[in-house]
Amino acid sequence: MAKNAEKTVNEAKDDIKKTAHNMIDVNVWDVAVIGGGPAGMMAAGRAAERGLRVVLLEKNEALGRKLLLTGGGRCNLTNAELDTRKLLSKFKDNNKFLFSAFSQFSVQQTLDFFHDHGMQTKIEAGQRVFPASEMSQSVRNVLEDYLKSGKVTVQSNSPVKGFIKSFDSENTKTISAIELANGEIICAKSFVLATGGKSRPETGSTGDGFVWLKDLGHTITEPSASLVPIAIKDEWVKKLQGVPLENVKITTIQFGKKETFKKGKILFTHFGLTGPTILNMSKDIGELLKYGDVEISIDILPSLDYGQLNLKLQEIFTTEATKKFKNSLKSLVSSSIAPVIVKLSGIDPDKTCNGVSREERLKLIQLFKDVRITVAGLLGVDKAIVTSGGVALDEVDFRTMQSRLFPNLYLVGDILDIDRPSGGYSLQLCWTTGYVAGNSVAINT
Numbered sequence: 001m002a003k004n005a006e007k008t009v010n011e012a013k014d015d016i017k018k019t020a021h022n023m024i025d026v027n028v029w030d031v032a033v034i035g036g037g038p039a040g041m042m043a044a045g046r047a048a049e050r051g052l053r054v055v056l057l058e059k060n061e062a063l064g065r066k067l068l069l070t071g072g073g074r075c076n077l078t079n080a081e082l083d084t085r086k087l088l089s090k091f092k093d094n095n096k097f098l099f100s101a102f103s104q105f106s107v108q109q110t111l112d113f114f115h116d117h118g119m120q121t122k123i124e125a126g127q128r129v130f131p132a133s134e135m136s137q138s139v140r141n142v143l144e145d146y147l148k149s150g151k152v153t154v155q156s157n158s159p160v161k162g163f164i165k166s167f168d169s170e171n172t173k174t175i176s177a178i179e180l181a182n183g184e185i186i187c188a189k190s191f192v193l194a195t196g197g198k199s200r201p202e203t204g205s206t207g208d209g210f211v212w213l214k215d216l217g218h219t220i221t222e223p224s225a226s227l228v229p230i231a232i233k234d235e236w237v238k239k240l241q242g243v244p245l246e247n248v249k250i251t252t253i254q255f256g257k258k259e260t261f262k263k264g265k266i267l268f269t270h271f272g273l274t275g276p277t278i279l280n281m282s283k284d285i286g287e288l289l290k291y292g293d294v295e296i297s298i299d300i301l302p303s304l305d306y307g308q309l310n311l312k313l314q315e316i317f318t319t320e321a322t323k324k325f326k327n328s329l330k331s332l333v334s335s336s337i338a339p340v341i342v343k344l345s346g347i348d349p350d351k352t353c354n355g356v357s358r359e360e361r362l363k364l365i366q367l368f369k370d371v372r373i374t375v376a377g378l379l380g381v382d383k384a385i386v387t388s389g390g391v392a393l394d395e396v397d398f399r400t401m402q403s404r405l406f407p408n409l410y411l412v413g414d415i416l417d418i419d420r421p422s423g424g425y426s427l428q429l430c431w432t433t434g435y436v437a438g439n440s441v442a443i444n445t
Contacts, residue, residue: 003317007173011076011116013415015366016327016400017109021221027052027187028187028188028189029054029055029164029186029187029188029440030047030053030054030188030189030442031044031047031052031053031054031055031188031189031190031191031192031438031441032054032057032186032187032188032190032191032192032416033040033047033054033055033056033057033060033191034057034160034161034177034178034191034192034193034194034195034209034227035057035193035194035195035196035413036056036057036058036063036064036154036156036194037063037064037065037321037413037414037430038067038139038143038341038388038413038430038431038434039194039196039412039413039414039429039430039431039433039434040058040192040194040412040413040434041056041063041144041146041147041209041372042143042146042430042431042434042435042438043141043144043152043192043194043410043412043434043435043437043438044056044147044192045146045147045149045150045152045438045439046348046434046435046438046439047150047192047437047438047441048145048147048150048152049149049150049438050150050437050438050439050442051266052441052442053246054150054152054153054155055152055153055154055155055186055188056147056152056154056155056159057154057155057158057160057180057186058154058156058157058180058360059157059158059159059160060156060157061156061157063140063143063144063147063154063156064139064140064143064144064398066196067136067139068136068137068140069134069136070427071128071130073135073136074131074134074135074136075130075131075135075136075138075139075427076128076129076130076144076422076423076424077110077113077114077121077129077130077131077139077424077427077428077431078107078110078129078428078431079126079127079128079129079423079424079425079428080107080111080123080129080424080441081107081109081127082106082107082125084099084102084103084106084107084179084337085099087102087107087139087425088102089427090420090421090423090425091092091418091419091420092232092419094393094418094419094420096394097393097398097418098398098418098429098432100397100398100399100400101345101401101430101432101433101436102430104435105431105435105436107428107434107436107437108420108434110428110431111129113431114131114139114142115350117134117142117145117146118142118170119131119132119138119139119141120132122163124155125265126264126276126423127423127424128276128423128424129424130288130301139141140257158180158181158184159180159181159208160178160179160180160181160208160212161176161178161179161180161181162178162179162212162215163178163179163191163212163215163216163409164177164178164179164185165178165216165406172407173257173405173406174407174408175191175256175406175408175409176219176407177400182277182408184330186354187386189307189408190408190409190410190441190442191215191408191409191410192211192409192410192411192412192434192437192438192441193212193410193411193412193415194412194413194415194416194434195208195209195272195388196209196233196412196413196415197223197386197390197415202438203416207223208310209348209415210222210223210389210390210391210415213391213411213415215332216319216403216405216406216409217405218392218403219391219392220369220389220390220391220392220417221388221389221392221417222288222387223387223388223390223392226282226283226388227279227280227282227283227328227421227422227426228282228286228288228378228379228380228383228387228388228435229269229271229272229273229274229278229279229282229378229379229383230272230273230274230282230285230375230376230377230378230379231271231272231276231294231375231376231377231378232271232272232273232373232374232375233373233374233375233376233378234373234374236340236344237268237272237373238269238270238271238272238341239274239340240268240336240337240340241268241269241270242267242268242269243267243268243337244266244267244268244275244333245265245266245267245268245298245300245337246265247263247264247265247302247303248263248264248265248266248277248299248300248302248326248385249262249263249298249299249302250262250263250264250266250277250281250283250296250297250298250299251296251299252284252285252288252295252297253294253296253297253372254288254291254292254293254297254302255292258297259284260281260284262277262280262281263277263302264276264277264280264406265277267297269420271374271379271444272375273296273373276422276423279421279422280421280422280423283388283419284383286378289375289378293374293375294374294375295374295375296371296372296374296375297370297371297372297375298370298371299368299369299370299371300333300337300341300369300371301332301333301368302367306365306369309365309369310361310362310365311367312332312364313327313361313364314361316328316329316332316353317329317353317354318353318354319355320353321352321353322352322353322354322355323352323353324349324350324351324352324353325342325347325348325349325350325351325352325353325355325356326338326339326342326350327350328353329341329342341364341367341368341371344366344367344371345360345363346360346363347360347363347364354407386414386426388417388419390414390415390416390417390418391411391414391415391416391417392417393418395436396411396416398436399436399440400435400436400440401436401437401440402440408438408440410437410441411433411437412430412433412434412436412437413429413433413434414426414429414430415432416433418427
């Protein structure tokens with residue numbers, strides 16, 4: 001059977017019966033969901049909760065493989081900003097598309113959902129919400145129980161080959177079936193596409209859904225890395241692997257000009273930098289790199305201005321006058337970063353504090369306020385937390401998550417061309433769009 005061939009309803013049924021060699025009767029589901037990630041599980045669970053017969057198709061052996069990796073295995077499942085308009089402002093220009101969907105399933109309803117299913121949560125810095133267990137498995141357990149309670153049929157190890165199109169009695173294009181890679185045909189009245197973007201392809205997010213949607217006539221913006229760690233040229237950075245810095249100020253600099261800045265947490269790695277603040281700046285850094293070299297300035301002590309820091313250092317050097325300089329900075333910074341500051345300062349580490357000159361102290365202040373590192377580049381899509389790109393938003397009805405081209409096809413989660421910051425926003429997008437699709441499917445088809 002030709003992939004995505006256009007058929008009349010009768011021709012499609014005939015071909016389906018011919019292809020389904022071992023089936024006596026073609027089983028038609030109410031809903032077939034493609035993709036067992038967070039958006040797909042939410043959509044399948046909600047549709048089944050409404051009494052619909054649902055099959056969930058997952059290419060991996062188990063559901064939620066990428067979900068288990070989120071938040072470093074802790075799963076930042078949402079952001080605790082309960083004002084929907086304020087929350088959606090983080091999605092920038094895309095917020096106008098999202099209000100209808102978020103008015104149906106908000107952050108509060110997401111929290112209620114998980115709490116009602118027995119999973120407690122906690123809020124950390126930046127309004128990030130995690131399961132109280134600090135285990136992403138807790139989130140997956142809730143979703144799997146949700147699927148079981150609705151008697152969703154989960155068909156794992158079932159990669160999809162493509163859609164089969166047809167025309168209904170009013171000559172409207174619809175999806176009549178899905179063809180699996182093994183040749184099996186899955187027939188349904190409605191379909192939910194939840195295959196995700198192209199980040200972390202080892203979990204199954206290889207961009208298949210974008211290929212199918214393009215074949216169906218949808219406009220697709222080619223995905224690119226959006227929230228992605230940054231590679232750094234400076235070798236000393238890599239030696240700090242695993243060291244976090246809290247509440248620092250990060251400024252990007254190009255051609256001597258300050259471009260963007262953010263405050264927050266960063267994490268040193270074997271390749272450079274990651275952490276919420278870096279991830280949220282990565283797309284802007286990627287844009288700057290198109291035009292030339294980019295430096296990052298780290299203000300390690302943004303709560304102190306130059307004058308305050310000068311007085312603080314004078315106090316330390318006076319109080320600890322006979323202590324060696326290399327042992328004097330631990331009241332200002334962590335023991336992990338102090339030796340790096342000492343080395344970068346160029347001051348003799350064994351010099352006593354009362355021997356540090358005024359010029360050396362002023363140089364040290366400048367270093368604390370402006371540690372410079374040089375960006376080597378962004379890591380690839382395979383290391384991105386999420387990718388940007390996807391289906392054009394004006395081709396989706398966000399009141400229902402329906403495709404405007406195929407009324408029985410629903411599009412959810414990372415398949416949508418929506419940029420969002422780190423901090424729980426990506427998973428909230430999945431919960432909201434997945435729920436709205438599951439709540440609308442069949443009724444609006």
